Amino acid sequence: MKSKNIIVFLxxxxxxxxxxxxxxxxxxxxxxxxxxxLLYVMLALGLNIVVGYAGLLDLGYVAFFAIGAYLYALLGSxxxxxxxxxxxxxxxxxxxxxxxxVIPLALVLAGMFGVLLGAPTLRLRxxxxxxxTLGFGEIIRVxxxxxxxxxxxxxxxxxxxxxxxxxxxGLNLGKPYxxxxxxxxxxxxxxxxxxxxxxxxxxxxxxxxxxxxxRAWMAIRExxxxxxxxxxxxxxxxxxxxxxxxxxxxxxxAMFASFQSFxxxxxxxxxxSVMIVAMVVLGGIGHLPGVILGAVLLAxxxxxxxxxxxxxxxxxxxxxxxxxxxxxxxxxxxxxxMLVRPRGLWPSPEHGKSLRRKxxxxxxxxxxxxxxxxSPADEVPGSASRPMSIxx
Numbered sequence: 001m002k003s004k005n006i007i008v009f010l011x012x013x014x015x016x017x018x019x020x021x022x023x024x025x026x027x028x029x030x031x032x033x034x035x036x037x038l039l040y041v042m043l044a045l046g047l048n049i050v051v052g053y054a055g056l057l058d059l060g061y062v063a064f065f066a067i068g069a070y071l072y073a074l075l076g077s078x079x080x081x082x083x084x085x086x087x088x089x090x091x092x093x094x095x096x097x098x099x100x101x102v103i104p105l106a107l108v109l110a111g112m113f114g115v116l117l118g119a120p121t122l123r124l125r126x127x128x129x130x131x132x133t134l135g136f137g138e139i140i141r142v143x144x145x146x147x148x149x150x151x152x153x154x155x156x157x158x159x160x161x162x163x164x165x166x167x168x169x170g171l172n173l174g175k176p177y178x179x180x181x182x183x184x185x186x187x188x189x190x191x192x193x194x195x196x197x198x199x200x201x202x203x204x205x206x207x208x209x210x211x212x213x214x215r216a217w218m219a220i221r222e223x224x225x226x227x228x229x230x231x232x233x234x235x236x237x238x239x240x241x242x243x244x245x246x247x248x249x250x251x252x253x254a255m256f257a258s259f260q261s262f263x264x265x266x267x268x269x270x271x272x273s274v275m276i277v278a279m280v281v282l283g284g285i286g287h288l289p290g291v292i293l294g295a296v297l298l299a300x301x302x303x304x305x306x307x308x309x310x311x312x313x314x315x316x317x318x319x320x321x322x323x324x325x326x327x328x329x330x331x332x333x334x335x336x337x338m339l340v341r342p343r344g345l346w347p348s349p350e351h352g353k354s355l356r357r358k359x360x361x362x363x364x365x366x367x368x369x370x371x372x373x374x375s376p377a378d379e380v381p382g383s384a385s386r387p388m389s390i391x392x
Contacts, residue, residue, distance in 0.1 A: 110250020
């Protein structure tokens, strides 16, 4: 069995490494689609910590995406040095912050904003929490849109351009890389960077899911009152979920800014937040493979549908707009998926068992019986009544 798993792993690794090299033979547009899909996978995995693990509905997640993107844009573009003479005097050659500084900064800054969002929402649940987080996302977008006066920090609706590409160890991802007579395009180089970040995000998410912190989040998701009665510090756990999820969004935003070389407030609208939530829900809430599948499908589907909507527009002599047809097909696909697979395309089998036990005649499920939650007897041998306490 182990040898079979190793073979599957090697085949998957080879396929992932060879994918951009094969796609670039058909044009860089296909590689760019895959790159954007990988960025959305990172966003969906970050939101899955908040929605899937802790059960907290967040409709303003795109705000952390914007924070990371604008952080990289300000540190990697000439905007600050051209606008503020004091900064130009300190950095006459421009900021040009390296990747190893920008990623930790984006992670920490977005995580701090995640905690700031979580602090006033600790007593809110369900629809009320969704409304507050939605408002937070819109506040960030409006700030980015209006912070061009009296001091021009974000350049307002014009956005920031001339952003530096990622470069490290003498490798500039903004330029093609030649190995003999073979040329690896810039978008393919970005693919390998995004793939490495996605793999790291998956590993962190998986380890969090199996940890005591992950089990505490799942207990809160199943029944917050019972989790608090067991000794779980629900306040700290919620803040940690918001902070951890936001940090992944910040890193993804920084990579988005470097990849696009341009950011503007229009890229971080409410619709983006809704699409990220849809990726988590359609794939399978709380299940890493399902979340990845949902993110890839919803990120790539609009681009693939260009090849369907375009001919349909031509057949109707332009009476049907191709962009409207694409949105219509995406909406229909989402409706069909939810009707056929209400728990998502690839739901968590453990969570499904928990839901079936709740609805059946079996013993009611408490947070201790939830997936990954150890019983008190497992925590302290010989004691069946001592509650589990998680107070990080």
